Amino acid sequence: MRNIKxxxxxxxxxxxxxxxxxxIHALADAGVEIAELQIPFSDPTxxxxxxxxxxxxxxxxxxxxxxxWRYIDTAKSLGFEEVHVMTYGNIVYRWGVxxxxxxxxxxxxxxxxxxxxxxxxxxxxxxxAREIGIGALPVAVPNxxxxxxxxxxxxxxxxxxxxxxxxxxxxxxxxxGESREFLRSLDIPKIYAGFGISxxxxxxxxxxxxxxxxxxxxxxxxxxxxxxAYESVRNAVERCL
Amino acid sequence: MxxxxxxxxxxxxxxxxxxxxxxxxxxMTEILPGSEFRREYSHLLRSYAGRPTPLCRADNLxxxxxxxxxxxxxxGLAQTGAHKINNALGQVLLAKLMGKQRVxxxxxxxxxxxxxxxxxxxxxxxxxxFMGSADIERQQPNVFLMKQFGAEVHPVEDGSKxxxxxxxxxxxxxxxxxxxxxxxxxxxxGPYPYPDLVREFQQIIGIETKQQLSDMTGRLPDTVIACxxxxxxxxxxxxxxxxDPVRLIAVEAGGTGxxxxxxxxxxxxxxxxxxxxxxxxxxxxxxxxxxxxxxSISAGLDxxxxxxxxxxxxxxxxxxxxxATDSDVLEAYSRFASREGLLCALESAHxxxxxxxxxxxxxxxxxxxxxxxxxxxxxxxxTAGRLYPExxxxxxxxxxxx
Numbered sequence: 001m002r003n004i005k006x007x008x009x010x011x012x013x014x015x016x017x018x019x020x021x022x023x024i025h026a027l028a029d030a031g032v033e034i035a036e037l038q039i040p041f042s043d044p045t046x047x048x049x050x051x052x053x054x055x056x057x058x059x060x061x062x063x064x065x066x067x068x069w070r071y072i073d074t075a076k077s078l079g080f081e082e083v084h085v086m087t088y089g090n091i092v093y094r095w096g097v098x099x100x101x102x103x104x105x106x107x108x109x110x111x112x113x114x115x116x117x118x119x120x121x122x123x124x125x126x127x128x129a130r131e132i133g134i135g136a137l138p139v140a141v142p143n144x145x146x147x148x149x150x151x152x153x154x155x156x157x158x159x160x161x162x163x164x165x166x167x168x169x170x171x172x173x174x175x176x177g178e179s180r181e182f183l184r185s186l187d188i189p190k191i192y193a194g195f196g197i198s199x200x201x202x203x204x205x206x207x208x209x210x211x212x213x214x215x216x217x218x219x220x221x222x223x224x225x226x227x228x229a230y231e232s233v234r235n236a237v238e239r240c241l
Numbered sequence: 242m243x244x245x246x247x248x249x250x251x252x253x254x255x256x257x258x259x260x261x262x263x264x265x266x267x268x269m270t271e272i273l274p275g276s277e278f279r280r281e282y283s284h285l286l287r288s289y290a291g292r293p294t295p296l297c298r299a300d301n302l303x304x305x306x307x308x309x310x311x312x313x314x315x316x317g318l319a320q321t322g323a324h325k326i327n328n329a330l331g332q333v334l335l336a337k338l339m340g341k342q343r344v345x346x347x348x349x350x351x352x353x354x355x356x357x358x359x360x361x362x363x364x365x366x367x368x369x370x371f372m373g374s375a376d377i378e379r380q381q382p383n384v385f386l387m388k389q390f391g392a393e394v395h396p397v398e399d400g401s402k403x404x405x406x407x408x409x410x411x412x413x414x415x416x417x418x419x420x421x422x423x424x425x426x427x428x429x430x431g432p433y434p435y436p437d438l439v440r441e442f443q444q445i446i447g448i449e450t451k452q453q454l455s456d457m458t459g460r461l462p463d464t465v466i467a468c469x470x471x472x473x474x475x476x477x478x479x480x481x482x483x484x485d486p487v488r489l490i491a492v493e494a495g496g497t498g499x500x501x502x503x504x505x506x507x508x509x510x511x512x513x514x515x516x517x518x519x520x521x522x523x524x525x526x527x528x529x530x531x532x533x534x535x536x537s538i539s540a541g542l543d544x545x546x547x548x549x550x551x552x553x554x555x556x557x558x559x560x561x562x563x564x565a566t567d568s569d570v571l572e573a574y575s576r577f578a579s580r581e582g583l584l585c586a587l588e589s590a591h592x593x594x595x596x597x598x599x600x601x602x603x604x605x606x607x608x609x610x611x612x613x614x615x616x617x618x619x620x621x622x623x624t625a626g627r628l629y630p631e632x633x634x635x636x637x638x639x640x641x642x643x
Contacts, residue, residue, distance in 0.1 A: 042400060042531040043517055045412050046255045052399050052409075065529040089253055089516040094530030115255045116516070122251055123516075141257040148259065166257055167417040 013058030048170025111135030317616030336423030349404030350540030351383025353427030428471025432519030443477025494537030539587035586615030
């Protein structure tokens with residue numbers, strides 16, 4: 001019995017709406033506890049090639065930001081323990097920081113992840129999330145100084161997304177003693193740890209150090225294979241369970 | 242140092258880039274004011290970059306247009322053909338004194354990339370340049386020059402395959418490896434402290450101009466005009482005049498029309514704020530916040546965002562914004578060439594077009610200064626193709642057949 005939850009990430013609208021909805025079903029059927037849905041953005045600076053291309057493809061196919069509700073409603077109806085939404089600062093800013101958070105909260109979203117809105121919180125994103133009662137997960141990285149970690153801890157309240165290495169999403173990661181020490185040093189109850197996870201060994205190596213292991217580009221890569229979306233995603237996830 | 246200009250600017254990057262930006266900020270306060278940097282930078286500007294660049298009185302156009310006396314700052318005479326070298330040399334030298342071994346840069350048209358590649362060659366650092374594959378297609382001569390200077394040119398296949406995608410790719414490369422790498426950003430934008438750093442190195446344009454005009458005429462200009470993409474030459478020219486009673490006009494790319502994708506006018510009536518590529522400013526974007534495609538005959542102005550300081554000064558009413566269409570630009574390009582013997586870069590020809598509009602309306606004896614940010618040799622594949630399509634095509638066919 002695995003002692004860590006799985007958060008599985010999908011780019012909404014990729015490769016197309018029907019396949020993406022099937023992919024959400026595949027995650028639920030495989031026993032994934034947490035779904036993370038990314039609202040595609042034209043200029044995703046924290047993402048590697050796989051998710052950047054997937055986002056562009058979804059936008060080229062006509063994805064509009066408020067289409068995210070259809071994916072969220074699907075995920076909510078399938079009984080995931082938590083559903084999170086990830087996107088970039090400009091999408092939230094154009095939507096309206098406060099109304100974005102309020103609407104996500106009212107639809108039952110557990111947490112939102114916006115990697116380019118910094119801890120200094122100049123736009124009151126984290127502060128508004130606290131007031132509204134929705135989780136806003138800042139991103140922790142291994143090269144943070146103790147001062148930045150302290151700021152992170154006060155910003156994060158109880159949830160944080162931890163990147164297991166420096167860099168953008170997608171490239172494989174060796175999870176070492178150092179990675180685990182980094183997670184421990186965050187001293188935050190619910191750590192969602194990711195970046196480059198694509199195997200059961202990686203997931204299990206995070207047990208006791210993270211609340212959830214995040215599987216991202218690995219699933220999007222499988223979806224890009226052109227084969228049946230449901231089967232590809234289910235196989236890709238089951239490799240990690 | 243303040244991270245914002247009013248509400249514009251900021252440092253909107255992932256936590257992973259914070260240490261590199263803090264390190265840069267520290268280097269700006271510790272290394273830039275130091276005598277080693279000052280001495281070497283000013284030596285390079287004089288002995289390598291060709292500074293000071295001349296301020297030239299445009300006698301024929303002044304007579305022909307019948308209003309203001311027109312002066313032109315010839316930044317195109319600087320090394321690698323544009324003002325870009327001022328900033329490239331400054332940042333590459335800073336990188337060297339910080340102990341970095343490698344510089345990376347984004348480029349659109351290739352002018353910044355060429356300036357960085359040349360500076361890195363001169364100062365002995367490794368250089369890699371990210372360039373959208375669509376821009377590589379359009380700007381082969383600059384790709385060739387960068388390679389001659391020893392730079393590695395990485396084609397960027399994401400998004401629109403143009404400048405904004407090159408910026409994203411350079412940022413991602415820097416996210417991957419920032420301990421031995423310095424990111425040389427080419428315009429007065431991006432996350433803090435870049436807008437300040439770029440202004441620091443470009444303000445020499447305005448400082449020299451003010452001194453030269455004072456030596457020639459004993460007075461200040463009435464109006465100063467510069468083209469404006471991201472805004473590095475405009476910020477560089479205008480910053481010396483912000484506290485003076487001088488009218489400042491920045492000229493954006495009017496392209497071929499008003500519809501999305503036909504121009505790069507960020508400072509029109511419907512300005513929309515956004516947070517993109519690390520800074521908050523006005524961007525061309527759709528109602529969802531997705532960045533829109535832009536168009537300009539000049540690759541250097543073909544960009545969806547504008548530097549935060551210029552956007553702030555525009556909102557505050559200190560800088561006026563005008564626009565020039567592609568056809569206005571070609572007309573000004575030809576007229577400056579035939580009347581003054583000056584071949585403007587297509588970017589600078591946007592400013593030239595505004596000179597043709599403003600000068601006749603100004604009083605006789607008043608003074609108008611234009612920044613010719615670059616020279617137009619680089620554009621010959623575009624301008625010749627537009628102005629003499631048949632002869633140019635025949636020439637290219639003959640060359641290809643050799």
